[in-house]
Amino acid sequence: MSGSPFLALPGAVVGDPPDEAVAAHYGNPMVEQRRLEEGRAIVDLSDRGVITVAGPDRRSWLNSMASRALDHLAPGESAEALFLDASGHVEHAVHVVDDGERTWLVLDGGAAPGLATWLDRMRFMLRVEVADVSDGFAVVAAMPHDDGFPVELPDGALVWRDPWRQVLPDGYGYAAEVGHAGADWNYAEAIVARDALPALAGAVRSGAVEVAGALALEALRIAAWRPRFATEVDERTLPHELDWLRSAVDLHKGCYRGQETVAKVVNLGRPPRRLVMLHLDGSDTILPKSGDPVVGLKARPEPAAGEAAERRPVGAVTSAAMHHELGPIALAVIKRSVPADLELIVESHGIDVAAAQVEIVPAGAAAAVDVPRLPRLGIRP
Structure with missing residues (x-):
């Protein structure tokens, strides 16, 4: 893939991994957040990977491997699906839309070749054709407030609409729906021919639409x-650890790799780790990076005079950003057993950054069903 024409727009600053092939911002990330949130801007995501699956068996074939039902996906309908390993761990996450002839899968760019290769090996005798078309197609994103897009899209463009806003009928949400932070998340991605990117960048130059960066x-x-x-x-x-069952897993669907683990964790156990959002202390103007340790401070029962609280590693930051209203925030994956009220610290750049935890997957996340306790052997009621 050649360099994006959006990187030639005034003020464009190249991003850091995993977004190093697109613009992080165009001079003012805070203003760009407001533009995007208000539905006035587009985001260049031309580094995303795009895979197509053609052939009359494509939907039933994908359905047999994916965590979400895709066999009756109507033309233009959006879905999100995961491909899991045999132990239920997430190997790929895809945004899915069908045009009536081909099923399109959008995913983080670096993962596209691996998924395309794996899918091609799984074809057997079925009538399907898999192609990594990332060199010919690209993605632009927006947060439209209606069914449209903030810029006129070229002919043939397909729009994927994110289902994250609510728990799907056959999904399951660990986070409470009332007051869920994703309720207003009206995110969409448009798949366009890569040679249409110069015209879209030109629309930004002409003032027909505004632009926002990856940050x-x-x-x-x-x-x-x-x-x-x-x-x-x-x-x-x-998937349970990230509350991904709400949008990407169909609990009434079986016969896919990893399904047994998905069902077991939902019905009998609890996720071993859990996703939280952190409100970070911004007094040191330090923004953590992915992988920075999250530690819990636990006071000793009878501390000696001047003895500091015990520090225990409990997880790691996965992503962080400066929000135009919330200030510095982050997502982190921590141990399930960490109490919701435990004081947390992020160790970043040699500095302790205080962090207030907002539960996404609750520490006390219960099983989805009540399983009767069996009497112990040898004991009669």
Whole structure:
């Protein structure tokens, strides 16, 4: 993929990983957040990967492997799905839309070749064709307040609309719906031909639409508690830990890899880790980076005079941003057992940054169903 024409716009500053191929901002990330939130701006996500699956068996075939039902996906309908390993860990997260002839999968760019290769190996005798079309197609994003887009899209563009705003009928939400931070998350992605990007950048130059960088989008995403594969997922991630069952998992669907673990954790256990949002102390103007340790401060029962609280590692920051209203915020994955009221510290750049925890997946997240206790052997009622 060649360099994006959006990087030639005035004020463009190249981003840091995982967004190093697009603009982080165009001079004022805070203003860009407001533009984006108000539905007036577009975001260049041309570094995203795009995979197509063609053929008459495409939807039923994808349905057999994905965490969400895709076999009856109507043309233009949006879905989100995960591909899991045999132990239920997240291997890929895709945004899915079908055009009636092909099913389109959008994912973080670096993951596209691996998923395309794996899908191609799984074709067997089915009538499907898999192609990584990232060199020919690109993604631009917006937060439109209606069914439209803030700029006129080229012919043939497909729009994917994020289902994160509410728990889907066959999903499950650990976070309470009342007051959920994602209720107003009206995010959409448009898949366009890559040769249409210069015209879209030209629309920004002419004033037909405004532009926002990746930092603006990240700040709004974090504030909406919205997980992203490139930042929140590691080799141990279960979808439950990120509250991803609300938008990307169909609990009434079986027969996909990792389904047994998904059902077991929902019905019998609790997620071993959990996603939280952190309100960070901004007095030191330090913004943590991904991987910075989160530690809990636990007071000793009978501390000696001058003895400091015990520091225990409890997790790590996955993404952080400066929000135009909330100030410095972050998402972090921490141990399930960490109490909701425990004082937390983020160790970043050699400084302790105080962090107030907002539960997304609650520490006391209960099983989704009541399982009767079986009598112990040898004991009769």
